[in-house]
Amino acid sequence: MTSKPAPAGHAVQPLTADEESLVRSLPLLIYALPRAIDAAMAQEQHMSATEYLALMHLSEAPGRRLRMGDLSSACEMSLSGTSRVVHRLEKEGYIQRVRCDQDGRSYYAALTESGFARLEQAWPSNLAAVRRHFLDHLTEINLKTLAASLRKVAT
Incomplete structure (x- = not known):
């Protein structure tokens, strides 16, 4: 699987059985894993995995x-999906939107103390699901x- 065709006269090697199995399992993983984690978070925490990720990223930001x-x-x-998630979390008091001082048009999503406490409460469920x-x-x-190989593929 390469981004350019094989040079003329060079045959592309067929996949081995193990390579074929790996390549076919990737879409299953990409589909099933986020849904399984999301289902666990919804059942145990009444929070989506996306909401958890938003709180997590904010907790790690300066x-x-x-x-x-x-x-x-x-x-x-x-951006529109993120706005919907932030709006839901804002209604719960976990995030606050703050106007950016530099340009006045942009907004920050800021984690509240309540949001940090909620993240700490949800963390064990997320960890267990992962x-x-x-x-x-x-x-x-x-x-x-x-992990290094997956990062290399992604970039």
């Missing part, structure tokens, strides 16, 4: 706040190598 566009990028969501649905299945794999 001053516990991010521009909406930066939060959108961190959560890998559209372990149960993903990490516990990777016992025979070098995770450091796997």
